[in-house]
Amino acid sequence: MLIHPWDEAREDAEWQQWLAVHDFGQLAVNGLSGEPPFVQTLHFAYDGERGEVVTHLARPNPIWGALEADPDVVLSVVDDYAYIPGPWQAEPGAPTEHGVPTSFYAAVQLRCRAHLVDDPAEKAALLNRQIGHFQPEGGSARVAVGEVPYGRMLSGIRGLRLEVTAARAKFKYADKRTEEVRDRIAGELAVRRGPGDMAAREHLLRRQRA
Template identity: 75%
Template sequence: MLIHPWDAARDAAEWQQWLAVHDFGQLAVNGLPGEPPFVQPMHFAYAPSAGGEFGGVVAHLARPNPVWPALDANPGVLLSVVDDYAFVPGPWQALPGAPAEHGTPTSVYTAVQLRCTAHVVDDPEEKSALLNRQVGHFQPPGLSATVAVGEAPYGRMLSGIRGLRLEVTGVRAKFKYAGHKPEEVQDRIAAGLTERGGPGDAAALAGQRRRRQEA
């Protein structure tokens, strides 16, 4: 992923705060010899480490999932999350004084890629703790029972899943919102997103406004 200086995260807090509320991504795993990479869409829960920069991710997948042999062969993975995206028509990007039709179409978006070492969790007690952490991230208290080994309703399901703990070893974050363009162009993009109001436009507009305010 190419990251220009004007698209880069300003600090770790920026991508960590974004990732805290964007918790569905694609886990890319190296394929077995002769096979292409394996890509698994999944929900996950991310948390920064105490006093550290990268932190870690927890998730779980069904035991029959074909990802496990590939992880056994190579635990180096990439978790990719892309959101707050929108298409920007060329005229919105035309430079001041230039014909509208000379503008270059583009995309705006946020992308965070976590390079990780995967650790498979099979111990029932450890899986229970992992699941409780993940469910606690997504559901308000009181909406589901606690996961506990041998106890209803989830204890009997533990054998059907495997837990994943991803140790984050590197991060690449990109906030692509035309931050290097003249103010007039950025204003035009914002106005266009507001007027069009299509799927994703509000989130992309919020991302652009936040980056401009924090510049």
């Protein structure tokens, strides 16, 4: 993806904190010979301290052959997006109809090396990490080999550890626009309040404050 200097993450912590709570994305895998790339939607848990992502998929999933052939993958996450009408972006003194429409969004792409997990005990540990991320309040039994309720299900899945080797992040929220234009856009988003509008507005104001 194209990342202009004004859309770059200010520091690694910006995209890492965002990714920690935006945990649904698309895993892009090189296809087998003669096949197009394979894209799998999935929930995942990002572990910044370990520099890895953990997830799991059903054993019959056709992704496994492609991963075994080429473990270099990209995990792509996009969220907090909003359409910005042209008049909102018109420069001061210019006709409103000359404003250029655009999209606001946050995006992180992680280049990773995939490690398949088939050992039952390792799969159980991986699943417990995911449950701990998605259900920190508890409410579910721990996964343990041979124990109910999940032990018998382990054979039906394969675990996946994604070792992060590079990261690219983009926060496209009018950073190159004048303060007057950014203020106008923030006000219009607050009025419209469509899906994603308030999250996009918060990014715009946060980066403006910074």
